[in-house]
Amino acid sequence: MMLLVGLRMRKIFSRQICITTMGRGRFYIQHQPLMSQSSDPFYVAKEEIENGLKNVKRMCQGLRGNPTATGGGSSSSSSSSAKIGNDILSEIKQLQYDLQDVETTIGIVEANPSKFKVDQRELKSRKDFLQKTDAALKELVVSTQSAIRALEASSGAGSSSSNAHAVGKNRSDLISPLDRRREMDDFVQTGTQQQKQLVAKQDEQLNELSKCTERLNQTALVINTELNEQARMLTELDEDIDRETEKMNFVMRRLGILMKTSNSKQLWTILILFCVFMFLLMLVIG
Secondary structure, three states: OOOHHHHHHHHHOOOOEEOOOOOOOOOEEOOOOOOOOOOOHHHHHHHHHHHHHHHHHHHHHHHHOOHHHHOOOOHHHHHHHHHHHHHHHHHHHHHHHHHHHHHHHHHHHHHOHHHHOOOHHHHHHHHHHHHHHHHHHHHHHHHHHHHHHHHHHHOOHHHHHHHHHHHHHHHOOOOOHHHHHHHHHHHHHHHHHHHHHHHHHHHHHHHHHHHHHHHHHHHHHHHHHHHHHHHHHHHHHHHHHHHHHHHHHHHHHHHHHHHOOOOHHHHHHHHHHHHHHHHHHHHHHO
């Protein structure tokens, strides 16, 4: 049964796309507009999955009906039943991979329904089949695990230890590929959202930094303007002091000349001029 679907579908169509998301599926889905149910690859795959599911259910019934599973039977019978349980788990795992292939195919058809001539009602029907089959397989996994635990409990310590590794290996890989893919998609989506949030936060920080830089630039410009104004005022003050110093030197020279004379009128004139000069100087400084 492992390669039956792939062989049958290769005979139906010549152009085919292999949809193996996990690399373990058994179906080849055709890139060709769908026609009737008898020639639709989905229904071929659906029929094979349903047949495989029925076969697994029969195997589970046989495992539950084994005397060892109910507490009786020999250790050799227990070992045989454990092997059957492991085979059931392996077959369930393969069916889950097949479902994953079908899910990928449904996604492709859903992305371009007009090309494959599939309406929304048909897509919903296919998704319902996918969900129901996946739920049924999960229930079979739980029941098979219970039966294997019963076998371990009923068998001897030596038999349990000899089967523990084989049973544990199947248990460690019982996660549904559909669930694993959904978890992976959720993980990728969460990582993408976190990355977008981080980028947005960094953008906000950069905007704030840009605003701070702009404010600092404006402050620096204001300070530079004030410094230039103060420098201009100091330069003007120096020029005024130089002019007044020259005037004072001139007056002092004239005063020295006048001081050499003994004429009282000239002395009074000098004093009056000196007072006028001091008055004018105070006006200039004030």
